Amino acid sequence: QVQLAESGGGLVQAGGSLRLSCAASGFNFINYAMGWFRQAPGKEREFVSSITWDSGRVYYADSVKGRFTISRDNAKNTVFLQMNGLKPEDTAVYYCAAPKSPLVEVTTRYGMGTWGKGTLVIISS
Numbered sequence: 160q161v162q163l164a165e166s167g168g169g170l171v172q173a174g175g176s177l178r179l180s181c182a183a184s185g186f187n188f189i190n191y192a193m194g195w196f197r198q199a200p201g202k203e204r205e206f207v208s209s210i211t212w213d214s215g216r217v218y219y220a221d222s223v224k225g226r227f228t229i230s231r232d233n234a235k236n237t238v239f240l241q242m243n244g245l246k247p248e249d250t251a252v253y254y255c256a257a258p259k260s261p262l263v264e265v266t267t268r269y270g271m272g273t274w275g276k277g278t279l280v281i282i283s284s
Contacts, residue, residue, distance in 0.1 A: 160184075161184070161257075161272075162184045162275075163256065163273055163274065164276070165179060165180065165181045165254065165255050165275045165277060166179070166181075166182075167180050167278060168253060168279045168280045169279075169280065169281070170281045170282075171245055171281075172282070172283050173246055173247055173282055173283065173284050174245065175245050175282070176241070176242060176243045176244075177245065177280060178239060178240070178241050179195070179253055179278060180239055181240075181255030181275055182235075182236060183236045183255075186257065187261065188233060188236040189212060189233045190261035190262060191257045191258060191262075192210060192211045192212055192258060192262075192264050192265045193209065193231060193238040193257055194206065194207075194208065194209035194210075194256050194257075194258075194265035194268075194271065195207040195208045195209070195238075195253060195254070195255055195256075196253070196254045196256060196268055197251035197252065197280075198251055198252050198254070198277075199251040199252075202251075204268055205220065205268070206220055206266065206267055206268060207219070207220050207223055207227065207240070207253070208220065208223065208227055208229040208240060209229065209264065210230065210231055210238065212261070212262060214230065214231055217229050218264075222248075223249075225244075226242065226243050226244040227240060227241065227242050227243070228241040228243075229241075238255060240253070242280075245280075246282060247282045248282075250280060250281050251280060252278065252279050252280070253277060253278050253279075253280055254275050254276075256272075256273060256274045256275070257272060258271055258272055259271070260272075
């Protein structure tokens with residue numbers, strides 16, 4: 160059974176940091192790009208960051224560039240999102256996702272085949 164499980168969310172003050180983790184199981188993780196997305200109340204789910212299967216390329220939304228860092232550990236089937244300099248506008252449920260096919264890069268939420276249940280991040284001002 161294909162599963163993604165996020166963890167690491169919480170409540171922090173503006174300027175603080177959080178590290179999100181996403182543990183994957185049930186598929187050949189090393190062949191899949193992985194993405195992080197977020198959805199704030201009343202807004203559409205949006206792309207945050209992604210990483211290719213070999214960590215060779217990473218992508219970020221303009222709103223998080225320079226503050227967030229994506230990484231992965233293929234030995235542990237886990238992808239991470241280090242979030243620094245957090246702002247109240249970063250408040251959202253954060254989801255990790257895998258595309259439907261291996262060796263396909265992730266740049267939008269379309270084409271994603273598996274989603275985690277999300278982890279809530281709240282940034283207080």
